[in-house]
Amino acid sequence: MIQINELTKVYKLTKKQMMEKKTKKNMVKAVDKLSLTARPGEIYGLLGPNGAGKTTALRCIASLLKPTQGNIKVKGYDTVEDSQSVRKTIGFLTNEIKLDPQFSPRYMFGFFGRLHGLDERVIEERREELFDYFGIKDFQDKKIEELSSGMKQKASLAVSLVHNPEVIIFDEPTSGLDIITARNVTDYLKHLRDEGRTVIISTHIMTEAEKLCDRIGIIINGVLVLEGTLTEILDRTNTKDLEDAFFELYKIHNKEEE
């Protein structure tokens, strides 16, 4: 279970960043009083445009960033007070966090397994299972730098799951993947949900969110503007699909911000 309570994250900008963003403010609020709960046995989708604060929110859940205000509990562990327990519990995947290109997927899998305190037998069993499922065995001994982006993503995915985490946090998990691999990934997420894991993903692919997520939270300019099941969101916005609902909300809330 993930419980986010009034999460606010403010970044202090350097002069260079202020110039790049063409702003005179030296603070930027990436996430503003975000509260949500992702339960075991469900896939929660965070939906939003680029720069909406999705990645920041997920990084806060993963204990990589500290909330400026509010708190987050992952399986009851506070992300600030007990970050090590949080990291033990979660499997985190994002495009910005990569595997060392000089090593093979097999080596990296073993390395992170050992960092998670797993013994060699368990690592080997998990490797068999995950490498088989994602079709990594054919290139498991090749250097990561020699792999295609899809292969790299598969390897990262498997490595993030080495310790069989109870909470899965994936930031745009199908980004850059071909349709077959993407389906493979979404199927596995469903499998994890069916096993009773808590899954939270961020995406801007509307169809993926419609098909995959049990509940969806739409985040615009750091604010959670609407949350619910697909049916609830469509009812509340009086639209026919998620894309229309998203645009409707974006028009309203982006205007407010301006």
Add this chain to the structure above:
Amino acid sequence: MKGTKNIVKKELTRVFTDKKLVINLFVLPGVLIMVMYSIMGSLISKMETDIKTHIPTIYIQNAPEDLDYIIDAVDFEGNITYISSKDSTTHIKDGILKGDIDLLVIFDEGFIETIRSYKDVGDPIPEVRTYYNPSEDYSNAAKGNFTASVLHAYQQSLLAERLGNIEQLQVFYIDRDPEAGIIVDESKANGKFLSMLLPFLINIMLFQGAMGLGMDAITGEKERGTLASMLLSPIKRSEIVFGKLISLGILTSLSAVIYTVSVVVGIQRLADGAMGAMTNIQFTPVQIVQLFVMLIVLVYLYVSMVSIVAVYARTQKEAGTYVTPLYILVMLGCIMTMFSTGGVKELKYYAIPIYNGAIALQDLLVGELTMVKFGVTVGSLAIVAFLITTLITKAFNSERVMFNA
């Protein structure tokens, strides 16, 4: 500390499974240093042989009749042309300037007559003038050899002729056997030579090693996004820091040993045996332990200095810029020991980080490092390194430093 062990293992595997990196880091610099010094040594030796075997072209004006006899007697070899006082010397001087002619020797007119007519103080004394080009090696050598062998012998012969017994001029001897008067501790003398060179080399090599490796292991990983994956694992940040520092320390020590051995072997070849006696240096077990501990602490300090820069830098390029002043600081600290008189230094100097590493190594090599000085040096270096490590750990916990957040 299981996390630390795993990270050390991974870092060492990363380097030692990469053939190109191993060649670039360990093999190539070592070989290049040795080859460079060997080539320099062989070129210098060739140059010396060339100068020695060169037969100089010499012009002698107004040569006394018996000069030929002296030249033969001292076995002086040269293409000698005798000219009279009527001949112009302008073209000869031009030839010396261009390097075509090596030496012009001009005896005063009536040279031998003036000498033989000398009776008392105040009587005229003739002169021999030599013209040569000090920027030309052949000319320089020709001047030196002609003066030392021919003119000196000629002077002695004329003095003997004038006085009858030249030994009358000798009232006492100074050190007829110079070797017998030398009282020296061989080990200390050999160490003295090395103590000027090695502290500088060791410190510079250690820092260079740490610099090359630290940038990639920390800033490089930050840039590639691979460090973040480690930050996500359920281990303490201090374990990651120690994993990085220990692996860098091992690799730095290894590269420093290779570089230092290459430099020493190379210089030995360059000096053509001048450092041959170095092997006579005997270290006591205590000195060996002192040397080992000092090197470990120095590696720890330099690795932590490079790492703190590498952690704060956003890119490897930025890290390179930041680390340069530190490199200059280390060089400065070590250069100061190369030009010191080596007298006993006050204890307070052994508390100045970097400089103390160099002077303590210098003392160690001449067998003058006391346990108190050793303790102050090691303690001061370790404290600074530990403080920097604390800062690195703090930086690893900072989202601003790690994620530019």
